[in-house]
Every structure is written in structure tokens, then in C-alpha cells.
Amino acid sequence: MDDSEPLEEWAARREQRRPAPGERRATPLGDQPEQGAHVDPDTPRVIQQWDGHQWTPAGIAEDHAAAASETGQDADSRAERVPLPAFGKLPPMPDPWRPTQPWHRPQPPES
8 A cells, every 4th residue: 555545545445356245266276286277177166255344165067168157257356356466557767877076087198
């Protein structure tokens, strides 16, 4: 949270990113950390449902394809909530560095 941002604006952005109650997602079963769907697509998945406060188990799917058919409707709504970066709002380019005093390379002594 940026210190200059009002709390109400921050809370509204946070609420927009949160899942809607009843929304579902699929997570691979096992001790592995959560990974992308392309990693081990044949692994069984647990279907989780958001109850407004936490993700609760709602069922088991045989593999990624079965889990996607159960949670596919919610994938579009999740993708719409992801904030995209604001391109074109880059900070101004800094001025190039210039020495404050003229500097001359010393000449080697002539022999």
C-alpha cells in the first residue's frame, strides 16, 4: 500500500481482487507446492470453493481436464480481476550525468 493512497481506495482495490463467494479453483493433491496446470496434468486435483473467508474443499477430480471442466466457468472471472500494468506511465528519463568541474587527463611526462 502506498502511503499517499487513501485507505478507502486500497480497500476497494483489494476487494476487487478477492474471489466471489462460491468461486471454485483446482489445486494438485500431494505435498508439492501449487504449480501450473501444465506440470503433471495427470495428477489428481482437489476442487476448492471460496466461502467468503477461506478456500474449503468441495470435491476431487481425476486429472487437470476433469478439474478444468468443474472450475472453467470461474477462470474467466479470475482473469478479469488481475490488474494489468499501466504502460506509458514511465517516470521521466533522468538527465545524463555531467561532471561539475572540467577534468583533463594528465599528460605522461616526456622523456
